[in-house]
Every structure is written in C-alpha cells, then in structure tokens.
Amino acid sequence: MTIQTATLPRTDGQGSTTSSLEFCFDAPHQWTFIHKPRRVQFSGWAASFDDGPARILVTAADGSRTEHAVSLERPDVVAHFASQSRDAPLQCGFAFELEIPAERGADYVVQLEVVNDSFRSGPAEFRARDFVSMHWEQNGAEREADTSRGNYKDTWNAVSDNENSAKISVAGYTDEAEFERTSKFTLQVLQNSVGVNADDTILEIGCGVGRMAHTLSPLCQRWIGADVSENMLEHARARTGDLANVDFQPLNGWDLSAIDDRSIDMVYCTVVFMHLDEWDRFNYICEAMRVLRPGGRLYVDNYNLLSREGWDFFMKNMLDYHPLQRPANISKSSTPQELCHFLSMAGFEDIDHHAGDDMWVYAWGRKPG
Numbered sequence: 001m002t003i004q005t006a007t008l009p010r011t012d013g014q015g016s017t018t019s020s021l022e023f024c025f026d027a028p029h030q031w032t033f034i035h036k037p038r039r040v041q042f043s044g045w046a047a048s049f050d051d052g053p054a055r056i057l058v059t060a061a062d063g064s065r066t067e068h069a070v071s072l073e074r075p076d077v078v079a080h081f082a083s084q085s086r087d088a089p090l091q092c093g094f095a096f097e098l099e100i101p102a103e104r105g106a107d108y109v110v111q112l113e114v115v116n117d118s119f120r121s122g123p124a125e126f127r128a129r130d131f132v133s134m135h136w137e138q139n140g141a142e143r144e145a146d147t148s149r150g151n152y153k154d155t156w157n158a159v160s161d162n163e164n165s166a167k168i169s170v171a172g173y174t175d176e177a178e179f180e181r182t183s184k185f186t187l188q189v190l191q192n193s194v195g196v197n198a199d200d201t202i203l204e205i206g207c208g209v210g211r212m213a214h215t216l217s218p219l220c221q222r223w224i225g226a227d228v229s230e231n232m233l234e235h236a237r238a239r240t241g242d243l244a245n246v247d248f249q250p251l252n253g254w255d256l257s258a259i260d261d262r263s264i265d266m267v268y269c270t271v272v273f274m275h276l277d278e279w280d281r282f283n284y285i286c287e288a289m290r291v292l293r294p295g296g297r298l299y300v301d302n303y304n305l306l307s308r309e310g311w312d313f314f315m316k317n318m319l320d321y322h323p324l325q326r327p328a329n330i331s332k333s334s335t336p337q338e339l340c341h342f343l344s345m346a347g348f349e350d351i352d353h354h355a356g357d358d359m360w361v362y363a364w365g366r367k368p369g
C-alpha cells in the first residue's frame with residue numbers, strides 16, 4: 001500500500017509550528033456522487049507524534065459539529081513510519097459514516113479537520129450529491145405531436161405496427177432462427193459480464209419484440225420485458241405466449257417508475273442506448289440503481305465511438321444524412337468512458353467494460369450492498 005500524506009493548511013493562529021501530526025483521508029476524495037443509501041464512509045489515519053492523540057472534527061452543512069476518535073489499529077502506517085525511523089502510534093486509524101440528507105441535485109458539503117492539543121488543520125471539504133432520478137408524467141392528451149429524438153414512444157410505435165416491421169426495426173431481419181442465434185450470443189455476453197442466476201428476477205429495458213425472452217426465461221426466476229413502444233410489447237407478448245415466467249411493462253421512455261424499488265436482481269439494456277439521448281441513458285442507469293436489490297447487477301451496451309468499426313459507422317451516418325434530415329432514432333455511439341462514468345456517477349461499484357475492435361462497448365457494475 002502507498003501511504004500518502006495529506007497537506008491540509010494549518011488554520012492561522014491555531015496550529016503550533018512545532019506540532020508533529022501527519023494524516024491522510026483515504027476516501028472519499030473531493031466529490032462523492034451517491035444514490036441510495038445516503039451514507040458516506042470516511043476513513044484514514046492521523047499519526048500524532050508529540051501532542052496527544054488526534055481527533056477528527058466534522059462540521060455538517062447545517063453547522064453542527066461532531067468529533068470522531070482516532071483509535072483504530074493501522075499496522076501499515078506504523079510500518080511506513082518505521083522505515084523512516086519514526087514511531088507512529090499503532091492506534092492512528094479512523095473510520096466513520098455520515099448520513100447525507102436527501103436533497104435532490106444539491107451539493108451537500110461537510111468539512112473535516114484534524115485536531116489535537118496543539119494543532120488544527122484547515123478544513124477539507126467533502127461534497128456529496130444525490131442523484132435522484134428524474135420522473136416524468138406523460139399525459140397523452142396534452143402532449144403535442146412531436147418528432148424529436150426524445151419522443152421515443154411515437155418514434156418506435158411508428159416503426160412497429162406489424163410484427164415484421166417491428167422485427168426489421170429492432171434487428172434488421174425477420175428470421176426466427178436468426179433471432180435465436182443472436183439471442184444466444186447476447187446471453188453469452190451477459191453470462192460473461194453480470195452473470196445469469198436461476199433465482200434472478202431480470203429486467204430488460206427496451207426489450208423490443210422479446211428477442212431475449214425464450215433464451216433467458218428458462219435460466220431465471222422471472223424475466224420482465226419493458227419497452228417504450230406498446231406495439232413492440234404486443235408483438236413480444238404474442239411471440240412468448242408459451243412462457244410462464246415472463247411479464248411485460250410499458251415505459252414512458254425516460255424512467256422505470258412502474259417498477260418497485262429494490263425488486264430486481266439484474267437489469268440489462270442492449271441495442272437501445274444508441275437511440276437515446278445521453279441524459280436518458282444516464283437516467284435509466286440511475287433508475288436501474290433504484291430498482292435493483294443491494295448487490296444487483298446492471299449491464300448496458302452501445303456502439304463504441306472509439307473502435308475502428310464504430311468510427312466507420314459514425315462517419316457513414318455523418319455522410320448519409322443531411323443535418324436537417326437525420327431520423328429521430330438515428331444511432332449515436334458512446335465511449336467506454338461515458339458508460340463507465342455514468343455507472344460510477346449513479347453509484348455503481350465493481351464497474352468494468354469490454355471494448356474490442358468491433359462495433360461494441362459493453363459496461364456493467366454492481367449496486368453496493
């Protein structure tokens with residue numbers, strides 16, 4: 001382990017120049033973006049060499065103050081200082097949790113100081129922001145006719161009035177054998193990333209005609225196909241009438257408000273993000289965080305702007321369409337960085353991705369807990 005020493009400034013007039021106190025906050029650093037649960041853990045060490053044990057002073061956003069003891073054993077810190085022929089106290093570690101009040105979109109700032117009998121560090125600020133996902137009411141009667149990219153419902157209903165046109169618009173083919181073949185490939189990708197367990201309740205965001213239903217439903221407890229297009233869901237229902245553990249859920253296009261908190265084990269969204277605006281991609285990721293059980297897994301994918309094939313595809317779309325004639329659902333790629341950043345900002349852990357030289361980037365993560 002690398003031991004770092006934080007260099008917080010001494011507060012004027014309060015720090016003794018002879019005091020010998022070194023300290024380090026392990027985590028989190030400057031900005032912490034969280035969802036639920038709204039508890040942030042702070043940990044680190046503060047080795048006081050001459051002036052009595054250190055304490056951590058926390059000033060919350062409302063001005064209230066609490067002190068936390070520095071009393072956990074940190075043999076790694078002792079070993080670090082021993083290599084410099086200095087004796088750090090064994091009990092120089094600290095760890096505590098703070099409850100961050102839910103305040104949508106706003107920064108919550110706490111100030112941390114390290115103090116002992118003759119030393120007071122300048123305050124270090126830690127910020128947390130709660131990303132509660134956005135929920136939109138959709139009132140069909142009042143909604144104006146709109147052909148913009150964000151009007152996912154009309155766009156996708158318009159290309160799926162019969163099963164064949166729906167199949168063409170989701171996959172580019174109608175052959176059932178090809179649906180089966182590609183669903184097995186997607187299954188492999190899911191198994192290699194988030195895994196598929198027999199007791200999982202699985203949610204697919206943007207399930208189309210239910211390409212994955214026959215392949216996944218025998219391998220899990222329950223498979224729920226959700227889509228913005230009622231037409232797509234109707235075709236999916238018709239194609240899966242023989243499956244007992246399959247349900248469908250219409251979506252408004254931006255959130256998962258019909259799905260209960262903490263009710264799903266694995267959420268995936270495949271061949272959908274290229275049709276969404278970035279904000280809507282991110283909101284689905286935040287919503288996945290909400291509906292997943294602690295420890296639940298999320299998988300998303302898109303075309304990869306940074307791959308060779310992905311770049312060719314980007315250029316083709318650039319040259320094929322006049323800027324005023326781009327279709328509402330034209331595919332827009334992601335970068336691996338975008339997807340991993342979105343997962344991280346929504347609070348996912350164990351984030352990983354795969355990006356080869358083909359069209360695709362896959363990203364996945366796990367809800368803490």
Ligand SMILES: C[S@@+](CC[C@H](N)C(=O)[O-])C[C@H]1O[C@@H](n2cnc3c(N)ncnc32)[C@H](O)[C@@H]1O
Nearest residue numbers: 152156170206207208211227228229253270271
């Ligand atoms: C290319 S198809 C992929 C279907 C399916 N995931 C598959 O792999 O076979 C895209 C699907 O996403 C759905 N979709 C588009 N925008 C959506 C949105 N904002 N929310 C939910 N579903 C959406 C479309 O209706 C369509 O069924």
